[in-house]
Amino acid sequence: MKRKIASILICAAMVATMIAGCGSKEEPAASAPAQSEEPAEAPAESEAEEPAEAPAEAPAGDGGLVTIGFAQVGHESDWRTASTKSCQDVFSEANGYDLQFVDCDNDSAEQLNAVRNFIEQDVDYIIIDPIVSTGWDTVLTECEDAGIPVIIIDRTIDDSDKYVSWVGSNFKTEGLAAGEWLKAYTEAKNISEVNVLVIEGSTGASATIGRTEGFKEIADREGWTILDSQSGDFTQEGGQKVMESYCKSYEGKFNVVVCQNDNEAFGAMDAMKAAGVSYGVNGDVILISFDACTAGLEFVMSGDITADFECNPLAAPFVEEVIKTLQSGGTPEKEVYMVEHWYVNEDILSSIEVNGETQELTVVTQEIIDAQY
Numbered sequence: 001m002k003r004k005i006a007s008i009l010i011c012a013a014m015v016a017t018m019i020a021g022c023g024s025k026e027e028p029a030a031s032a033p034a035q036s037e038e039p040a041e042a043p044a045e046s047e048a049e050e051p052a053e054a055p056a057e058a059p060a061g062d063g064g065l066v067t068i069g070f071a072q073v074g075h076e077s078d079w080r081t082a083s084t085k086s087c088q089d090v091f092s093e094a095n096g097y098d099l100q101f102v103d104c105d106n107d108s109a110e111q112l113n114a115v116r117n118f119i120e121q122d123v124d125y126i127i128i129d130p131i132v133s134t135g136w137d138t139v140l141t142e143c144e145d146a147g148i149p150v151i152i153i154d155r156t157i158d159d160s161d162k163y164v165s166w167v168g169s170n171f172k173t174e175g176l177a178a179g180e181w182l183k184a185y186t187e188a189k190n191i192s193e194v195n196v197l198v199i200e201g202s203t204g205a206s207a208t209i210g211r212t213e214g215f216k217e218i219a220d221r222e223g224w225t226i227l228d229s230q231s232g233d234f235t236q237e238g239g240q241k242v243m244e245s246y247c248k249s250y251e252g253k254f255n256v257v258v259c260q261n262d263n264e265a266f267g268a269m270d271a272m273k274a275a276g277v278s279y280g281v282n283g284d285v286i287l288i289s290f291d292a293c294t295a296g297l298e299f300v301m302s303g304d305i306t307a308d309f310e311c312n313p314l315a316a317p318f319v320e321e322v323i324k325t326l327q328s329g330g331t332p333e334k335e336v337y338m339v340e341h342w343y344v345n346e347d348i349l350s351s352i353e354v355n356g357e358t359q360e361l362t363v364v365t366q367e368i369i370d371a372q373y
């Protein structure tokens, strides 16, 4: 029998600041905010793999399975593929779940429809990775009225707090870290002129907003020139298209390219190669990326991407912890931050200062690549 837990949404109003730090690559870790202090304890691997133990009164839909609707952003990037796989692995039937997965193909209207269909289906929990950060309060109120707890992953929502928990990354910290690294790197390499081209992620996504804000804060402080900043929609094709046009419009004028995810960086590399622009640790252009998925790290190791700022997609084990807490009548943390690493090719800097805090830089090795998602 299903039990809908409207009151949980109220109980869960507690904002928890979990202590952060660097987690190991073997176990995904979450904490708050990225790379500060100590890591929150990652759920034990066995917990992520074992079926959720449902107390008698806990939601357990047809066949005793806990039903979950997951409205995923789409399939635009390697990061997204890893995020989807993380959820499908954890919320499997063998683990006691019936996962209704919807790929929203980066269409916000489609995502709202998916959530409303989950309400119709009367699922036990709804997971949303919000394509954009606004326009959520009405549908989240509908979830609340239906007594279905909502868990937000990855990107944030700006205009509603009607969800139980959010598990994701501090995107502004990622952008600040990229800026602080560039400052330290250009100083170490005696580069005095910094002329930047930015390829942003999808418009309206909190990942785009946070990374843009964080990097710009350092650029403004250091007096760098941001020549242009256009959306590549977090795709390889988008990154390539924007970079092709940048190569024509800003020929010989830029020495830094910031791509807001790895797939955009792959496209930008193709465009620069075609235009005869050299990039990476031995090239004329410093190439910065975000995500640090396997293929991104391979390009860091080969020296093509100069630095890659991780965005950890393995949120599902922490979402399962939230669900288990709810099932046992507890109050989950309102915010859970993923632990992330900053990856570089060269051993010329060991750390950077971000928000007054020392954060380590990790030189990519084959071992790290093999353990990455």
Ligand code: AHR
Binding pocket: 076, 077, 078, 079, 080, 154, 155, 207, 234, 260, 261, 262, 290, 291, 311
């Ligand atoms: O929201 C996370 C971002 O979305 C990742 O950086 C990007 O690769 C994805 O598409």
